Amino acid sequence: MNAHHQASNYNFAYLDEQTKRMIRRAILKAIAIPGYQVPFASREMPMPYGWGTGGVQVTAAILGPEDVLKVIDQGADDTTNAVSIRKFFQRVADVETTTKTADATIIQTRHRIPETPLRLGQVLVYQVPIPEPLRFLEPRETETRKMHALEEYGLMHVKLYEDIARNGHIATTYAYPVKVEGRYVMDPSPTPKFDNPKMHMSEALQLFGAGREKRIYALPPYTEVVSLDFEDHPFEVQRFDKPCALCGAEAVYLDEVVLDDRGGRMFVCSDTDHCETRRVEGHRGEMGGEAA
Amino acid sequence: MFAQPSALEGGFARPVMDAQAVFRTVMDAMARPARVVPLNPMVTPPAPLSPAAAAIACTLFDADADFWLDSRLASHGAVVDWLVFHTGARSAPKPVDAAFALVTDIAAMPPLDRFAQGTQEYPDRSTTLVMQLPSLAGGSEMTFQGPGIKGHASIAPRGLPASFADQWRANGERFPRGVDVILADAEAVLCLPRSARLVNAEG
């Protein structure tokens, strides 16, 4: 038996058609019930659980030969796992890829939402490690499922408020829970809370795949997505003191780069495509060199 | 083995790519409800099953997703054989047992609450109805709001039962339980997920 398959021995986009149908049915249900986690029979993938198998399965189930795929991790196209996943789809689906947010029809992401506003017709696929926002309050699936059924979300508010009482702040800085259309409390995946407002009324379809935990959920375009907060402690996003050192962008999410072991730091756009596009347009930050 | 030779013919010519194209059309329609989306069916099923409805069946039905046929479709052996051959799905005896329902005789269709509604804990365990209509235009106007709709969206499908508006409102009251509906004419589909709220209906 020859276990060394060439890519051509696999079906288009790797998954067999029965698996794709199963995932497609789950996606339609997820879209119809925004924020609700649809169980699906997640398959073993040729990359480890926890490394994007849910996002990869969702992408594989929707991807077609006309699509242009972008894959990012931490906002960047060239992080190792993004490179690896992009390569996988080039190999098994021979699909066109891009790093340009505006050119992509499908964007698979881990931990960020692109800075460039997404448009109608684009699909953003999130890789989700723990889809259950209540999991860290209640480890049992049997219990959390009941809490969603009964809309019992008091525990979540108590947890956020305990943070405030202890720390003076809501100590949740990423995977910050949201409420969808006034019904389901949903985990936005471990994106920094900076990105939460981008989910609200986005023009793109947002699909969330959790492979190991076997759940798919969705936000259709124009869906109300509200970050949980309190009268006296309103939801706030992170702010940075300085603009991007390379392109000078403000009001974007920045990565901290340690320059030396004497405390030297710089802050640069986490969204590499956004930064490059701005620099091509001639924008410069304080360490970005001369404009061409 | 089958009643007519036509059961073996008329499926997707390129099953993998055709199913993907139909799915993306349906996904797009479900994500943006109450909007008519053209659909290239790429299948030729036996009458009275329409190509658009048949294309959806070939894309989504299989051994893990049983279908229910209304009595008009069920009386056409060729339709049953065709669906079984091309999808591998089985016909469910009752609407409440089916993942999907195909409805052509709209006047005689069971009310929406007779189909599987899902449970409060698993609202996804519900029936998706594919309703074959003479046209997605030319009927009385209905206006919807909800996720996927910017502001509001109006449609005027022809051939829906008179009680549809009331039934749809009741379906919405069961949220997150409830059914999702795909309306199809010969060339297009429009989707009404359970989240679509009917805010105005003519007549």
Added chain:
Amino acid sequence: MYVAVKGGEAAIDNAHSLLADRRRGDRSVPSLTLDQIAEQLALGVDRVMSEGSLYDRRLAALAIKQSRGDLIEAIFLVRAYRTTLPRFGHSEPVDTGAMAVERRISACYKDLPGGQLLGPTFDYTHRLLDAELEGDPEIPAGATRDGPPEAVTRIADILGAEGLIEEDFPATGQPGDINQTPMEFPLSRAMRLQSLSRGDEGFLLALGYSTQRGYARSHPFAGEIRIGEVEVEVFLPELGFAVAVGRVKLTECQMVNQFKGSAKAPPQFTRGYGLVFGQSERKAMAMALCDRALRAQEFGEDVVAPAQDEEFVVSHCDNVQATGFVEHLKLPHYVDFQAELGLVRTMRAEYEAGLGAPAVETPPTIEIREAAE
């Protein structure tokens, strides 16, 4: 001018090339053959087949070679391959009573029909390193019973004939398939046993051990352990009967456990069941202990220990899932880390300004609203 780090693709290619080099090791040492692995590391192959859920010695041997002997990595390779295979159907239940036993022991009876058959076991070996194995000494053919291996009565059936052990109900309907359906707790026992059978040996071993140390003690006796080949049959509707499609080697363990009886059931022994591919006695025994512990609610026992908690055990027994999620922590998380850094710096600044005491001293009136962002 600062230039952002690039070149993920080249780095990955280089890492793969270095991995291939290290896997091969010193080129002057002959490359391992799959036959050598399948024949001489047979128990490793059995574990990979069992936890990889694919009965194919050669593919398991290949996976062990490719993974440099990392068995969990090998299991992962086999799983990722098996998931691409078409699923034709399911076999009839195998009849372990008809097993051609190579080993069969019972701790419950001194002697019994078929006898105690030690087979190829490490039991009673003195664990002394054998310097002779540094070379390739002549090994005489093993001693076996005369004649081909034969079927012997299961101990559970001997107890069953006396009505002293709970009945073994025949399977009804379609068995579930953990590959085809998302988990929904509580699981059927069939689904639970499937999960345990391909669960991690080390995890089940530790949990089984914990039941012996009082965390859900179940008074187990190793009723029987048997290892041997069974025939696998598939029912063909076209023919109207089942046909044999092959033979597999299995290890079965039936634990006999105490139970006092209830209003409905007379006093009788209960069962814990383990069944795994290949020769894997430790795993089968641990599985049987866990199976019995997980049946606590069935027998009205209090659920007080980890081994009795189905959601806990089944959600964490799969080593492919576990290794993936534990190891995913090495993926970049710098975006989230930056978010935490920002908050800690803010809180530190407030602390140093003397504002760091908890901002709210009285329990807040929880007035909930959702920010419209």
